[in-house]
Amino acid sequence: MSRTKGPVTRISIPSDEEYQWLDAIREDLGLTWRGMMLKAEQRLLAAERTWPAEFQTPRNTILVEPDSEADTDSASSSLEDEAEGTEGSA
Secondary structure, three states: OOOOOOOOOOOOOOOHHHHHHHHHHHHHHOOOHHHHHHHHHHHHHHHHOOOOHHHOOOOOOOOOOOOHHHHOOOOOOHHHHHHHHOOOOO
């Protein structure tokens, strides 16, 4: 398993069915796990524009721009390797 520099995040998925559902979505979109998280961030921030100001992300928050390696499944991702390695665990 290759490791990238920087923080590592582990996500516990409560059931095999939920993991399979998320993994199928990820594969259909051709994303890595990191790419899927960045795509979700983009959609969440876009949806926030219609929320009351007190629920919106502060304007001074540093946003991460997705790169080509994060977006596509062709790139290796340590997060993907770790998530697949924890399949079925709580």
